[in-house]
Amino acid sequence: MNRLAVELPGLSLKNPIMPASGCFGFGKEYGNLYDLSELGAIMIKATTLKSRFGNPTPRVAETAAGMLNAIGLQNPGLDKVLAEELPRLEQYDVPIIANVAGSEVEDYVQVAEHISKARNVHALELNISCPNVKCGGIAFGTDPVLAGELTAAVKAVSSVPVYVKLSPNVADITVIAKAVEAAGADGITMINTLVGMRLDRKTGRPVIANKTGGLSGPAVKPVAIRMIYEVSRAVDIPIIGMGGVSDTGDVIDFLSAGASAVAVGTANFVNPFVCPEIIRELPAVLDELGVDHITELIGRSHAL
Amino acid sequence: MILQEQMTIQSIREVADRIYEMVLEGNLVNEISAPGQFVHIRVNDTYEPLLRRPISIASFDRDSGRMTLLFRAEGRGTGLLAQKAPGSAVNVLGPLGNGFSPDQSEPGSTALLIGGGIGVPPLYQLSKELTARGVHCIHVLGFQSASAVFYEKEFAALGETRIVTADGTAGEQGFVTDSLRRNPVDFSAYYTCGPTPMLQAIQAAYPDKQGFLSFEQRMGCGIGACFACVCKTQDSDTRPYVKVCSDGPVFPAGVVAI
Numbered sequence: 001m002n003r004l005a006v007e008l009p010g011l012s013l014k015n016p017i018m019p020a021s022g023c024f025g026f027g028k029e030y031g032n033l034y035d036l037s038e039l040g041a042i043m044i045k046a047t048t049l050k051s052r053f054g055n056p057t058p059r060v061a062e063t064a065a066g067m068l069n070a071i072g073l074q075n076p077g078l079d080k081v082l083a084e085e086l087p088r089l090e091q092y093d094v095p096i097i098a099n100v101a102g103s104e105v106e107d108y109v110q111v112a113e114h115i116s117k118a119r120n121v122h123a124l125e126l127n128i129s130c131p132n133v134k135c136g137g138i139a140f141g142t143d144p145v146l147a148g149e150l151t152a153a154v155k156a157v158s159s160v161p162v163y164v165k166l167s168p169n170v171a172d173i174t175v176i177a178k179a180v181e182a183a184g185a186d187g188i189t190m191i192n193t194l195v196g197m198r199l200d201r202k203t204g205r206p207v208i209a210n211k212t213g214g215l216s217g218p219a220v221k222p223v224a225i226r227m228i229y230e231v232s233r234a235v236d237i238p239i240i241g242m243g244g245v246s247d248t249g250d251v252i253d254f255l256s257a258g259a260s261a262v263a264v265g266t267a268n269f270v271n272p273f274v275c276p277e278i279i280r281e282l283p284a285v286l287d288e289l290g291v292d293h294i295t296e297l298i299g300r301s302h303a304l
Numbered sequence: 305m306i307l308q309e310q311m312t313i314q315s316i317r318e319v320a321d322r323i324y325e326m327v328l329e330g331n332l333v334n335e336i337s338a339p340g341q342f343v344h345i346r347v348n349d350t351y352e353p354l355l356r357r358p359i360s361i362a363s364f365d366r367d368s369g370r371m372t373l374l375f376r377a378e379g380r381g382t383g384l385l386a387q388k389a390p391g392s393a394v395n396v397l398g399p400l401g402n403g404f405s406p407d408q409s410e411p412g413s414t415a416l417l418i419g420g421g422i423g424v425p426p427l428y429q430l431s432k433e434l435t436a437r438g439v440h441c442i443h444v445l446g447f448q449s450a451s452a453v454f455y456e457k458e459f460a461a462l463g464e465t466r467i468v469t470a471d472g473t474a475g476e477q478g479f480v481t482d483s484l485r486r487n488p489v490d491f492s493a494y495y496t497c498g499p500t501p502m503l504q505a506i507q508a509a510y511p512d513k514q515g516f517l518s519f520e521q522r523m524g525c526g527i528g529a530c531f532a533c534v535c536k537t538q539d540s541d542t543r544p545y546v547k548v549c550s551d552g553p554v555f556p557a558g559v560v561a562i
Contacts, residue, residue, distance in 0.1 A: 025529035029550065033306060033527075045531075053536075053544060058522045060532040065351035069524070074531045074545075218351045246351075269355060269525040270346065272397065273308060 010161035051077035066217030070210035129167030129192035161186035232258025340403025411438035420498025450474035515557035
């Protein structure tokens with residue numbers, strides 16, 4: 001028995017650990033460091049219809065136990081991702097979750113329709129929560145009506161299950177979660193980054209050229225845990241949790257909060273080997289907890 | 305191959321005001337392929353500071369398995385690094401990036417090496433390799449003031465070395481470009497590392513010379529995955545951007561739009 005295996009819509013995961021979108025590129029760089037087949041899945045960098053250069057630099061700033069980023073969805077565009085990035089990942093035995101972004105509904109629909117047909121794409125992650133682009137992104141993720149409409153439009157054309165990536169920058173995240181569930185989402189991924197700002201001590205001006213950036217890293221973990229707890233009680237579709245996951249202890253916490261699998265983001269920058277290290281350490285942690293199978297941990301926080 | 309290794313600190317000393325020289329030993333040294341490559345250091349195993357610190361390799365020696373880093377204790381991360389004791393270990397990821405190619409200069413030719421501040425260190429290994437090839441090296445090194453000058457003797461042992469300080473407290477007064485304007489040198493290729501305005505001025509001063517520039521940019525991952533250190537290029541049709549960490553940090557003159 002594989003104690004770490006998790007079944008989710010479209011995804012037969014050999015373990016519930018995957019790198020989060022935007023923190024792993026298209027896997028090329030990390031593929032030089034270890035065998036990507038060890039991973040449960042890979043959430044590739046957001047893909048848009050046309051290539052995007054992204055925001056001016058500086059694009060990142062370190063903060064207490066975290067970092068701000070405003071990359072701006074830089075990517076080579078749908079055609080190149082289909083022609084170069086996804087075929088390169090076919091050498092690995094790992095399902096790909098394609099993060100789909102756009103400025104308008106039609107952009108998302110076109111990218112979703114085409115990228116969902118790629119052989120190794122087993123699910124889509126609808127990015128309605130990027131805080132660093134002027135149009136689209138977070139605008140869809142903070143309005144339940146728009147979020148539902150976009151989800152339904154993408155579901156109508158996608159050949160694979162659709163997960164919707166939620167923004168924490170809302171008053172009540174369960175409202176958005178319920179809206180995308182009602183619109184047909186197969187799952188939820190959460191949380192994207194929290195909008196933040198860091199100022200230069202000498203000049204008083206924002207450090208990041210975009211002024212604001214998305215906060216990630218251990219600093220956001222309590223927010224992610226609380227929101228996953230809330231959403232997992234409000235919807236019946238599974239959650240892939242992320243937000244500051246850095247070690248096996250964090251993985252246990254996210255599963256306990258209600259996530260069925262866990263994505264690792266910023267920690268990849270601190271330790272590029274963090275995902276395989278967590279995967280190797282997990283069985284021993286299950287032993288310590290007296291748990292046979294990792295799925296037994298899902299939603300433990302809900303018990304009265 | 306990129307390694308992540310607990311390297312042992314052989315020695316650490318302050319060689320100029322807040323400038324530290326740290327000698328590290330480990331297997332990673334065997335993987336270094338060119339002067340100008342850098343390493344990404346995790347200064348402790350807590351979440352504060354969270355990210356690694358990119359530091360260029362000043363020199364390395366495969367036989368002893370040792371490399372020398374020179375860094376300025378500027379903020380919290382490098383401040384903590386400066387307090388490390390000899391014999392302790394530090395988590396190093398590297399070697400990273402593409403460095404200088406000494407074989408671009410023919411034996412017998414003259415190379416101009418121009419460094420600014422904490423951009424000076426990678427030029428040291430470069431100069432050692434160039435001089436070993438029989439290339440004649442002229443060094444023009446710029447610093448803020450006399451207290452910030454380091455490795456003057458080390459460079460002087462390899463070739464003519466000019467020190468330039470902004471406040472005139474050591475060597476000539478002004479910027480490196482002022483010195484080169486006042487006293488031009490004859491050379492076939494230039495190699496430079498320092499603040500971007502300095503790189504810009506040097507590239508503009510020698511439009512017809514073969515040149516190689518090492519850039520500095522805020523980094524996240526250091527391996528090319530996060531897209532934090534992206535620069536626009538001069539020829540955006542064929543190559544719209546480059547990543548300083550993995551495509552650079554060294555680029556031929558004319559590649560990066562500065």
